[in-house]
Amino acid sequence: MSSKDFTVDEVAQHNKQGDLWIVIDAKVYDLTRFADLHPGGANVLWAPGVGKYQVPSPPISWNALTQPPHTPTAGKDATDVFFGLHRHEVLLRPQYARLQIGTVRGETERIKPPAPGALSRVPYAEPTWLSPGFHSPYYNDGHRRFHNAVRAFFMAEVYPEAMRCEENGKRVSQALVDKLSAMNFLAMRIGPGKHLQGRVLMGGVVTPEEYDHFHELILNLELARFGTRGFVDGLLNGGVIALPPIFNFGSPDIQARYVPEILGGKKYIALAITEAFAGSDVAGVQTVAVRDGDDWVVTGTKKWITNGTFADYFTTLCRTDQGPLVLLIPxxxxxxxxxxxxSYSSTAGTAYVIFDGARVPASHMLGKVGQGLYVILSNFNHERWMVAATSLGAQRVIVEECLKWTNQRIAFKKPLHAQAVIRAKLALMIERVEACQAWIENITHQMNNVRSLAGAVVVHVSTDYRFISRSGRETAEDATQMFGGRGITMGGMGKIVENFHRTSPFDAILAGAEDVLGDLGVRQAIRKIPKDARL
Structure with a gap:
């Protein structure tokens, strides 16, 4: 790339086929050889009659059209046109960056990519506790340092792979897992507890003793900012939901044998509960475990198991003649x-799991025979909180995308946000995301101050999960309307909106159907109504 300066007049002379320059944000690009490779075709760069195809005679009557005739970009400043069609990241790709031959004399770049870890300056793009001038009773300076470290690390190390894996469907690489494990990523995502003792968290930014559920909330929110829903689940979510039963109900020998290699990223685990026979009806599982001496023999199938395609171990709910049982099955x-x-990327490793007479030592029991439902149900509340948090993180990104888009998209000769209906949609999106944030932070605060996710917290986790998942789908619909055809295109300007619109229903299903959980929350609340309560 040359650092040469050009005047506006010099650029303007290169405005025809075989000699085509344009200006984007004070940078001069030579598109002469690239024009025929332009994804939108070369004709959008030239005026009618200048390129390969001539305007017929007599000329087309543009007076009948509501829009002015096509304005060529060749030899001109194409900044507004470019950002009406392309994301800024396009300019940063090596194959396009090398087309830059210089800059416009006397002008400077105005649109710069944010530095790794930098906060967005778009209103509502960040939780209010991160916004200048706002304060929160929940977060301290330690949380801010942790957030800064997490975002910088995620953008530098995780984001590039998230983009690749979401598109190609391949599982996360071992190289990235090793980097995450060095930060004790999976251990932190499981939350505070004894499993963190002696570990160096996020390079020492926070100690195991300081680590709380707000640190964990930050991890979940940041992980969801990539707009890659399948990758979020593929990034060791199986461990987040399958390891706690081992911590809480596995024998010391089982914990010592399996936990280190899983937390260290050397082995992978999945939670195997759901079947074609049983979804929200957990008690309806048909996978059978029969005792045979010192072993259990397991036969049955599980379906929609996250990380199942590459899991080495399965925390599995079975039925026995003495009641439900959870087994750790290699x-x-x-x-x-x-x-x-x-409908989301296969990078999540969603699997159909078949147990064909698998022999499992009795020592691999997690809890006692007949205690299986208690083991599993006690695990669900944290999972639902985690799914709600990642859903919220993704929603906030959509709010940012829509605010940016409606500011730069020109329709009917005005920015899109000049339309009252668009502003009304934006208002609803902002209301929803801020309400979701306030509710989940309140629950997180309670989690930091209770011994277990039981009692009143269960009511709020269930109903908050439903509220956030429903809000997400409403926001997805509004965002798609704002982006139009781009909002249903897997690439380009609306790719993040498209991904969210396509995958937001996962948040309403994977940790329990939202309608079932809404009903659970209400039933739990009804049970707590005082007997003497009257109008």
């Missing part, structure tokens, strides 16, 4: 998996 010749295609 992959073996009698345990096989097949990928399940869903």
């Amino acid at each position: 992959r073996s010749d009698n345990v096989s998996t097949k990928p399940v295609k869903t």
Whole structure:
């Protein structure tokens, strides 16, 4: 790339086929050889009659059209046109960056990519506790340092792979898992507890003793900012939901044998509960475990198991003649998996799991026979809180995308936000995301101050999960309307909106159907109504 300066008049002379320059944000690009490769076709760069195709005679009557005739970008400043069609990241790609031959004399770049870890300056793009002039009773300076470290690390190390994996469907690389494990990423995502003792968290930014559920909330919110829903689940979510039963109900020997290699990113685990026979009806599982001496023999199938395609172990709910049982089942010749295609990326490793007479030592029991439902149900509340948090993080990104888009998109000769209906949609999106943030922070505060996710917290986790998931789908619909055709295109300006619109229903299903959880929350609340309460 040359650092040469050009005058506006010099650029203007290169405005025809075979000699085509344009200006984007004070930078001069030579598109002469690239014009025919332009994704939108070369004709958008030239005026009618200048390029390959001539205007017929007599000329087209533009008076009948509501828009002015096509204005060529060749030899001109194409900044507004470019940002009406492309994301800023396009200019940063090596194949396009090398087309820059210089800059416009006397002008400076105005649109710069944010530095890694930098906060967005778009209103409502960040939680208010991160916004200048705002304060929160929940967060302290330690949380801010942790947030800064997490965002910088995620943008530098995780974001590039998130983009690749979301598109190609491949599982997260071992190289990235090793980097995350060095930060004790999975251990932190499980939340505060004894499993953090002696570990260096996020390079020492926070100690195990300081680490609380707000640190964990920050991790979940930041992880969801990439707009890559399948990758969020593919990034060891199986461990987040499958390890707690081992911590809480596994024997010391089982914990010592399996936990270190899983937290260290050397082995992978999945939670195997859902079946084609049983979804929200957890008690309806048909996978059978039969005792045979010192072993259990397991036969049955599980479906929609996150990380199942690459899991080495499965925390599995079975039924026995004495009641439900949870077993830790290693992959073996009698345990096989097949990928399940869903509407989000296969990088999540969603699997159909088949247990064909798999023998499991009795020492691999997590809890007692008949205690299986208690083991699993006690695990659900944290999972639902986690899913709600990642859903919220993704929603806030959509709010930012829409605010940016309606500011730069020109329709009917005005910015899109000049339309009252658009402003009304933006208002509702902002209201929803801020209400979701306030509710989940209140619950997180309670989690920091109770011994277990039980009692009143269960009521709020269930109903908050439903509220956030429903809000997400409403926001997805509004965002798609704002982006139009771009909002249903897997790439380009609306790619993040498209991904969210396509995958937001996952948040309403994976940790329990939202309608079932809404009903659970209400039933729990009704049980707590005082007997003497009257109008």
